[in-house]
Amino acid sequence: MKLRKTLSILLALVMILGISGSAMAATELVFWDMVWGGADAYIPTAEKLVEQFNEEHPDIHVTYQSTAWQNFYQTFLTAVTAGVAPDVSTGAFPQAVQYAQMGEITDLSSILEEWQANNDPILDDFVPGILEMERYEGVLAGIPWNMDPRQIWYNKDAFDQAGITEMPTTWDEFLECCRLIKENTDFIPFNFAGGDHMATQFSIALFAMNDAGWSNSEGTGAFEDKQKIVESFEFLGELVKNGYVSEGIAGYIGADADLMFYSEKVAMYWSSPLNGIGEYPELIEKVFALPAIGKTAESAKNYVWPNYVMSFSQTEHPEESKIFLKWWVENCQPLYYVGELNSMPALNSTMQNEFYADKKIAKEIRDVVLEKTTTPVSPAPTLYLAFSQIEGETIPNAPIQAILTGATNYDELAEKLLADIQDAFDDNAE
Amino acid sequence: MSDQKRKKKKYETSLLNNKPLGYMMLIPASLMILLISCYPLINGILLSFQNYNLLKPKKQGFAGLANYIKAFSDSEFWGVLGFTFFYTICVVVMAYIVGMVLAMLLNRDIKGRGLFRALALVPWIIPPAVAAVNWSWLFNDQVGLLNTLLKQLPWVNKSILFVAEPQMARFTVIWTSAWKSFPFMMITLLAGLQAIPGELYEAAEIDGASFVHRFRYITIPQLSSVSTVCTTLMFIWTFNNLENIYLLTRGGPNQSTFVLSILTYYTAFMRSDIGYASAISTILLVVLVIVMMFYVRVVDKQAQEV
Numbered sequence: 001m002k003l004r005k006t007l008s009i010l011l012a013l014v015m016i017l018g019i020s021g022s023a024m025a026a027t028e029l030v031f032w033d034m035v036w037g038g039a040d041a042y043i044p045t046a047e048k049l050v051e052q053f054n055e056e057h058p059d060i061h062v063t064y065q066s067t068a069w070q071n072f073y074q075t076f077l078t079a080v081t082a083g084v085a086p087d088v089s090t091g092a093f094p095q096a097v098q099y100a101q102m103g104e105i106t107d108l109s110s111i112l113e114e115w116q117a118n119n120d121p122i123l124d125d126f127v128p129g130i131l132e133m134e135r136y137e138g139v140l141a142g143i144p145w146n147m148d149p150r151q152i153w154y155n156k157d158a159f160d161q162a163g164i165t166e167m168p169t170t171w172d173e174f175l176e177c178c179r180l181i182k183e184n185t186d187f188i189p190f191n192f193a194g195g196d197h198m199a200t201q202f203s204i205a206l207f208a209m210n211d212a213g214w215s216n217s218e219g220t221g222a223f224e225d226k227q228k229i230v231e232s233f234e235f236l237g238e239l240v241k242n243g244y245v246s247e248g249i250a251g252y253i254g255a256d257a258d259l260m261f262y263s264e265k266v267a268m269y270w271s272s273p274l275n276g277i278g279e280y281p282e283l284i285e286k287v288f289a290l291p292a293i294g295k296t297a298e299s300a301k302n303y304v305w306p307n308y309v310m311s312f313s314q315t316e317h318p319e320e321s322k323i324f325l326k327w328w329v330e331n332c333q334p335l336y337y338v339g340e341l342n343s344m345p346a347l348n349s350t351m352q353n354e355f356y357a358d359k360k361i362a363k364e365i366r367d368v369v370l371e372k373t374t375t376p377v378s379p380a381p382t383l384y385l386a387f388s389q390i391e392g393e394t395i396p397n398a399p400i401q402a403i404l405t406g407a408t409n410y411d412e413l414a415e416k417l418l419a420d421i422q423d424a425f426d427d428n429a430e
Numbered sequence: 431m432s433d434q435k436r437k438k439k440k441y442e443t444s445l446l447n448n449k450p451l452g453y454m455m456l457i458p459a460s461l462m463i464l465l466i467s468c469y470p471l472i473n474g475i476l477l478s479f480q481n482y483n484l485l486k487p488k489k490q491g492f493a494g495l496a497n498y499i500k501a502f503s504d505s506e507f508w509g510v511l512g513f514t515f516f517y518t519i520c521v522v523v524m525a526y527i528v529g530m531v532l533a534m535l536l537n538r539d540i541k542g543r544g545l546f547r548a549l550a551l552v553p554w555i556i557p558p559a560v561a562a563v564n565w566s567w568l569f570n571d572q573v574g575l576l577n578t579l580l581k582q583l584p585w586v587n588k589s590i591l592f593v594a595e596p597q598m599a600r601f602t603v604i605w606t607s608a609w610k611s612f613p614f615m616m617i618t619l620l621a622g623l624q625a626i627p628g629e630l631y632e633a634a635e636i637d638g639a640s641f642v643h644r645f646r647y648i649t650i651p652q653l654s655s656v657s658t659v660c661t662t663l664m665f666i667w668t669f670n671n672l673e674n675i676y677l678l679t680r681g682g683p684n685q686s687t688f689v690l691s692i693l694t695y696y697t698a699f700m701r702s703d704i705g706y707a708s709a710i711s712t713i714l715l716v717v718l719v720i721v722m723m724f725y726v727r728v729v730d731k732q733a734q735e736v
Contacts, residue, residue: 073699074700077699081484097487102485102487188572246571247572247588248572249590251594251680251682253593283730389702392700393700394700401683412600
């Protein structure tokens with residue numbers, strides 16, 4: 001009898017504690033973050049940031065999950081369609097609008113309205129034009145936090161050995177530069193990862209250098225001036241024909257191409273912001289960003305991916321997700337200062353921080369690369385739906401890889417590419 | 431037999447005769463098989479009759495045979511199907527030949543036989559992702575070991591583009607897949623060789639039969655059943671294998687190393703067209719079912735002969 005009484009009291013206590021415990025439990029959120037920088041520095045910094053948020057917000061608990069870029073498109077798409085999307089995530093440039101089209105995105109307009117209502121200086125701090133780029137049918141699908149540029153890096157040793165003193169600004173000058181490197185040094189003049197999705201990204205850079213793009217200037221159909229695409233292919237063909245690119249370029253994935261640049265086999269390398277260069281400290285002093293090149297000096301430009309944080313409508317906690325998302329955008333500076341992220345922040349104040357004074361690569365991006373840039377959707381003003389499809393299907397990989405493996409039927413390749421791009425537009429217009 | 435033993439045996443017999451209990455014992459395993467095998471299979475086939483694009487969930491609906499008609503009228507599909515057969519047959523033949531040679535060598539009484547047998551299994555043990563990265567470095571035209579060694583030869587004056595030149599890339603993926611597959615062939619054929627009575631070879635030798643004759647008239651016929659089983663299984667595994675090629679070339683350059691499984695993956699996850707991807711994988715399934723039927727028929731025939 002006594003035992004039964006004791007057990008009853010214990011049970012009651014457990015129930016009371018359980019109820020009070022659940023009443024006090026924090027709202028659980030899951031945050032997927034891509035590996036934006038070198039894994040050794042970036043991930044621990046991002047985890048610490050999340051810990052800081054959790055400490056500052058005892059009623060919300062965010063779990064950080066680092067997500068690999070390998071097959072990220074499939075990872076996200078599968079999670080969203082299977083109903084197991086995270087509450088909040090970072091992601092590639094077109095993703096937020098893609099999921100907005102599927103009705104899977106939380107509208108973030110209220111965050112913008114809150115900043116506007118408070119006259120928050122952050123509104124003027126964003127790099128111009130990127131805040132509204134991810135708006136789809138009135139829904140603000142993402143808030144920018146990062147800018148990931150694509151540019152040509154060069155090894156100064158190669159330029160010195162080749163006797164190059166003036167930086168090229170046009171395609172003709174660039175070809176001449178390649179000739180000097182090929183004839184006077186053991187370096188391969190130019191390289192990029194032609195065997196993976198970077199071939200598609202290279203097409204954006206190549207067309208932008210000639211004031212062309214995938215879409216027309218309204219973002220409603222394929223680019224209309226085929227001749228500009230043909231000229232861009234001819235330039236790439238010249239690089240291949242003259243042996244200015246690595247012979248095996250069509251088979252290189254990012255890791256192959258990175259290694260070749262880091263092992264000083266390659267003089268100029270078109271790539272992302274060299275997040276792995278930290279492992280080659282002796283190389284950092286030799287590497288510089290090439291000023292933008294173009295068919296003409298006037299059309300010279302690089303391009304930059306604005307990257308966004310988004311929240312999925314599958315979340316059971318949309319308000320808490322927005323609180324975390326807003327906090328992340330406002331407080332993510334340590335990712336650059338501590339996390340060794342070479343890509344640039346979306347906020348001008350972070351970009352101008354004195355921290356960058358002795359950050360060689362990031363400083364090169366800020367001072368040289370961003371001087372002349374456009375967006376991946378150029379000449380369209382904002383992101384269009386077909387963009388995700390063109391990029392996801394890596395449609396431009398076919399002509400780029402064909403040229404890298406020796407094809408010279410540029411006119412035919414341009415015509416086919418534009419037809420395929422138009423198909424993507426038609427597909428999305430249905 | 432004591433009473434106790436008799437009772438125990440009777441109890442065991444009654445248990446065995448308890449059919450409902452037997453069926454009940456099968457239920458958990460059967461449910462698991464249904465869940466993890468049959469459901470995806472049936473769902474996949476049903477999806478192949480649907481217009482189902484992940485990016486356009488509102489447009490989902492019954493499409494009849496449209497996905498199959500699209501596949502059979504698509505030149506990309508036929509090209510990929512042709513290469514898939516070519517790739518599979520080459521891999522199976524190469525793996526069989528290499529496996530047979532090694533099995534015959536390792537069947538001899540040589541010093542360190544156990545070590546050599548273990549070493550020959552290494553390609554099979556290495557995870558595909560690790561193997562692909564290693565091959566990728568070996569094949570690199572600028573920093574790869576293979577090209578560095580080949581360029582030492584007087585008649586090789588430029589790098590061989592193992593994965594960057596479309597035709598060469600096809601050969602490369604065949605070679606790397608055969609390398610990954612030959613240990614299975616070797617170990618299976620070795621088991622078959624050890625089952626051949628030594629007297630047959632001794633009698634043939636006394637009769638003056640050469641090595642070729644012994645191989646032609648004893649080894650090959652005696653290994654026929656083992657050969658059928660391992661080549662059929664290898665055909666099935668190779669035909670629907672994705673990782674060996676995808677990890678090395680991602681189907682490139684310019685889709686030259688696309689096989690049906692990569693086309694399915696690409697269609698499903700790059701083009702987001704699940705309906706069409708399901709139709710392609712159903713066609714792949716039909717091809718494999720035909721191969722399986724052939725396999726079952728051969729095995730039945732051999733069982734009858736025994």
